[in-house]
Amino acid sequence: MTTVQDGAASRPPRSGSRLAILSGAGLAIGALAAGLALGLSAAPANAAEQTVSNVDFSWRVNDESGGGAYFGGCNFLVAGAAGDAGSSRLWTEPDGFYKTSEGNVTITKPDSAGNQVEPTWSTKCQNAGGTAVGTGAGSTTGNQVNLSSGTGTVDVDTNSARLSWDGSFTFVFYGGMTYWTVNDPVLTIADGVGSLTATASGYGADMNDTSKWVTLPETAIELATFSGAEVSATGLTVQPDYLGVEVDTDGGMSPQSRSGETWGAFPQSFVDFNILTGQSSYWYSSGGAADPKKPAVPFTVAYEVETTTPPPAAGEGDIGVTIPDAEDPTDPGEPGDPTGEFGWTWAEADGVDLGTAKQVDDTFVASGSLTNVVVNDTRAGGTAPYSWSLSGQAGDFTASGGSSFSSSYLGWTPKIIDAAAPAVTAGAAVTAGAGDADGLATAKTLGSSSAAASATLGADLSLAVPVDKAPAGDYRTTLTVTAIS
Numbered sequence: 001m002t003t004v005q006d007g008a009a010s011r012p013p014r015s016g017s018r019l020a021i022l023s024g025a026g027l028a029i030g031a032l033a034a035g036l037a038l039g040l041s042a043a044p045a046n047a048a049e050q051t052v053s054n055v056d057f058s059w060r061v062n063d064e065s066g067g068g069a070y071f072g073g074c075n076f077l078v079a080g081a082a083g084d085a086g087s088s089r090l091w092t093e094p095d096g097f098y099k100t101s102e103g104n105v106t107i108t109k110p111d112s113a114g115n116q117v118e119p120t121w122s123t124k125c126q127n128a129g130g131t132a133v134g135t136g137a138g139s140t141t142g143n144q145v146n147l148s149s150g151t152g153t154v155d156v157d158t159n160s161a162r163l164s165w166d167g168s169f170t171f172v173f174y175g176g177m178t179y180w181t182v183n184d185p186v187l188t189i190a191d192g193v194g195s196l197t198a199t200a201s202g203y204g205a206d207m208n209d210t211s212k213w214v215t216l217p218e219t220a221i222e223l224a225t226f227s228g229a230e231v232s233a234t235g236l237t238v239q240p241d242y243l244g245v246e247v248d249t250d251g252g253m254s255p256q257s258r259s260g261e262t263w264g265a266f267p268q269s270f271v272d273f274n275i276l277t278g279q280s281s282y283w284y285s286s287g288g289a290a291d292p293k294k295p296a297v298p299f300t301v302a303y304e305v306e307t308t309t310p311p312p313a314a315g316e317g318d319i320g321v322t323i324p325d326a327e328d329p330t331d332p333g334e335p336g337d338p339t340g341e342f343g344w345t346w347a348e349a350d351g352v353d354l355g356t357a358k359q360v361d362d363t364f365v366a367s368g369s370l371t372n373v374v375v376n377d378t379r380a381g382g383t384a385p386y387s388w389s390l391s392g393q394a395g396d397f398t399a400s401g402g403s404s405f406s407s408s409y410l411g412w413t414p415k416i417i418d419a420a421a422p423a424v425t426a427g428a429a430v431t432a433g434a435g436d437a438d439g440l441a442t443a444k445t446l447g448s449s450s451a452a453a454s455a456t457l458g459a460d461l462s463l464a465v466p467v468d469k470a471p472a473g474d475y476r477t478t479l480t481v482t483a484i485s
Contacts, residue, residue, distance in 0.1 A: 048157040052303040055150030055163050059299035066141035067293050068134040072175020074125035077143050079105040081181040082170045087213045088205040091176030093121045104167040109143040137292040145169045159192040159231050178205040178278045188402040189229050196224040205278040216276050222267035235302035242296040247271050253280045257287035262295050338382030342485045347372035362467050370459040379452040386452035388485040393443040399473025407477055408439035409465035414446050421453035432464040
């Protein structure tokens with residue numbers, strides 16, 4: 001940061017201006033009609049909402065997910081989306097389907113000392129003591145799924161949160177005879193009530209017809225519903241609903257047993273999807289000996305709050321003053337002392353409307369123009385080689401209904417609207433969702449100058465998001481502009 005003398009207040013780099021992208025039309029999956037409007041505001045809508053990062057998630061799901069099976073050894077969890085076995089059959093180690101780590105996902109289970117460790121193909125069906133698990137109540141490996149590097153927001157005051165993860169994990173039952181995958185979970189909480197949702201995929205099987213093997217369509221399901229969650233500044237522990245939950249079993253499933261201490265069910269959409277996988281009766285009480293192993297167990301979430309200190313907002317009656325360094329009134333100063341100042345601002349306070357997104361093949365596209373950024377650089381004198389650079393970075397697009405998609409699908413083409421010197425250059429174009437894999441999800445240069453020079457910068461915005469990444473909803477994101485001088 002450059003210090004400015006001769007009574008002119010020095011200006012630090014500014015950040016935190018908001019780029020809001022809204023949708024105004026009703027949206028349907030496969031036919032997104034997202035009206036996108038770009039707006040600027042000085043503060044977030046909810047001052048208590050905080051951005052969090054490094055969000056970790058761990059869930060053992062239930063005892064049955066690591067229990068012994070009547071055929072195939074045991075049930076177990078796998079990192080990532082398992083490949084196509086080609087039929088309902090037992091997995092073998094050479095298949096290469098069994099993984100305990102992929103991307104942000106790891107599978108662990110407790111060892112004899114209680115430490116979480118990644119199992120191997122040969123130990124995946126053993127309990128903490130190294131003994132093979134059985135089908136009886138309480139016998140389980142305790143394997144759990146762990147997701148890292150999640151992102152989102154929390155509001156401790158309203159007991160609310162929205163957190164998401166990129167990653168997949170697979171439920172494997174009967175040693176591989178039936179399995180399905182959970183993709184990109186999202187946790188949504190409002191006033192302590194919420195759900196854990198995801199996209200399910202996998203293969204259809206039938207224990208009564210082992211010749212059945214079909215690829216299932218991706219399906220949005222609820223993994224868990226709950227109430228009474230307590231959102232803290234560091235994380236939360238949630239007990240999913242199960243006990244006493246009724247499920248509709250009219251879709252060709254065994255009737256639900258509604259007696260005993262452990263009767264209940266996972267969410268209806270969860271059970272419905274597993275009619276297709278052949279696992280449905282393992283996710284609700286069906287009156288069998290395994291019913292005590294089916295209730296959902298708690299999951300835990302931990303995160304770090306991203307702390308920022310915003311400048312105080314101006315208001316009526318505010319009085320501000322900047323006190324410069326004291327100067328000797330008898331000292332005429334040196335000819336080399338710098339003068340002038342550096343700063344930037346938005347050219348207009350109004351938002352920018354990106355219009356209505358249109359579907360082109362399997363992609364929703366929209367475009368518009370960023371509000372111009374005006375750089376004022378009047379620095380002169382001194383010996384420092386004055387220069388500056390402005391960059392922008394956007395967060396995930398989020399909708400009021402909880403849907404989201406990455407800002408990697410947002411791109412721009414920076415341009416010089418006006419410049420006082422040839423030293424000013426525009427940043428490189430960032431292709432939406434294609435040429436640059438991370439788009440504006442990471443900081444990209446809007447413009448720069450190798451000398452002190454005022455300028456007006458702009459950019460053409462472009463959005464290109466796959467239809468399967470953008471469910472219907474009204475979306476917003478935040479673009480942070482940072483200046484370095």
